[in-house]
Amino acid sequence: MSHPECMYCTDDGRLDKLMIEIGPLSVSTLYLFKEQTYRGRVLVALNTHEREMFHLSDEVRNQLMNDVARAARAVDKAFKPGKINYGAYGDTMPHVHFHIVPKYEGGEQWGTTFVMNPAQVYLSDEEYAEVIAQIKAALE
Template sequence: MEECLLDDFILDRRLESDSDSVMQTGLCDLRLSKDARWPWLILVPRRANMTEIFELTPLDQVLLTFETEMTAAALKKITGATKINIGALGNIVRQLHVHVIARFEGDANWPGPVWSFGKAEPYEAGKRDEFIAKLREALSS
């Protein structure tokens, strides 16, 4: 397997335009979706040319699992969500990324999926910044 250097990593344009970076973890760029209807985080492993979890090295697979669970627990803690949805689909954006989404009974499409439902609603800058600060605090404790 060809080694994927961090220096070769380039974030997919759609991920870049549809989300804001929250922080760099050991492996991933943790990002917040710009759709305010759901607290929606995206973990993007900073490895070049990855499309599938099984393409990662065994160590990176462990790191991704750890960072996904850490992110999910922090999201549940700060939102009090009914359910945390985790998925790595990649049908539209091929670059490997994992969605971690807080869902609530009665949210915009409960209990249906968030993908391709309605029109995205942008965050108010202050609310986005406040949410990111809470998330960073939860992930650093």
């Protein structure tokens, strides 16, 4: 079934404006969020279109959560944040996905909820490539 409203399911350029694909995981795809106020911020999106976690089979849900943990572990290893925040929203983009947001003591929104798109820090192509290389090297 086609989901033209979903940027994860439709190759229409919306996703490319916000993220850079890092690569496939077991049942999801790992992306680098282009806005890097939170250095190392990534997103894990399920490869199939599902609106809710409870729509997933136990097997797929468990694999997805393993993907989320694997991505978070890589971000932690690569960037050493003070804490990693997780966001699973979907009001405006109803496709199962998780924001993995490293937070740094003394940094942006430490001690509060992260801002979805603070639009403060964008990198050069070379800097994005370096961040992606660090994450890929840290993926276990």
